Amino acid sequence: MVNKAKQGKAVAAGKPAQRQAAQKTVCIVCRLEREGIPVADDVFISTVRKLKSRLGRLAGNRLVVCPDDIGKAQQKRGRFEKYLMWCSILAFAVLLVLTLSSRTMAFGLLAGVVAGLFVMLMAMVSYYPKMDDAALKGYLARTGKSVGAAGSKAAGARGKR
Ligand SMILES: [Zn+2]
Numbered sequence: 001m002v003n004k005a006k007q008g009k010a011v012a013a014g015k016p017a018q019r020q021a022a023q024k025t026v027c028i029v030c031r032l033e034r035e036g037i038p039v040a041d042d043v044f045i046s047t048v049r050k051l052k053s054r055l056g057r058l059a060g061n062r063l064v065v066c067p068d069d070i071g072k073a074q075q076k077r078g079r080f081e082k083y084l085m086w087c088s089i090l091a092f093a094v095l096l097v098l099t100l101s102s103r104t105m106a107f108g109l110l111a112g113v114v115a116g117l118f119v120m121l122m123a124m125v126s127y128y129p130k131m132d133d134a135a136l137k138g139y140l141a142r143t144g145k146s147v148g149a150a151g152s153k154a155a156g157a158r159g160k161r
Helices: 003-013 017-022 043-054 067-101 105-126 133-143 152-160
Strands: 025-027 062-065
Touching (some): 062 067, 067 105
Parallel strands (some): 025 062
8 A cells, every 4th residue: 555655654653653552543624534645733722632631531633635635625724824813913003002902011021812712712712734845845845736726825824844
């Protein structure tokens, strides 16, 4: 199967390979057990993982995006990044107004904390994971496929990085 090459690569990449071998790989878009591009581990994923393991509900699935859903996942991720950006701008604007209109430093600080929490909460609620860049590039190079047709939004989000 195709998986052999991928597994070899994972072993070369580092230690988690052994643990991953026993895990199920689940596509985050179609929720089916499929092979695909691994999802990048970021602050949100590791936080959720920590919370879940603390609650004793760690499923232990490895999250991937199957080849059929790469375009969809990129679009959704692009939407999330845009949304988060607007939330940050909004929070900053509100914070600025509150700080300028208040006379006390303490109130400004409080407003800052609230604005920060607001952005984090919005991010958590609407969170959408990102595919591992290196794995995605490798996949695209291997298959010669292009997902640029998935939408100019996703392409724009990628170009910025
Ligand atoms: Zn899928």
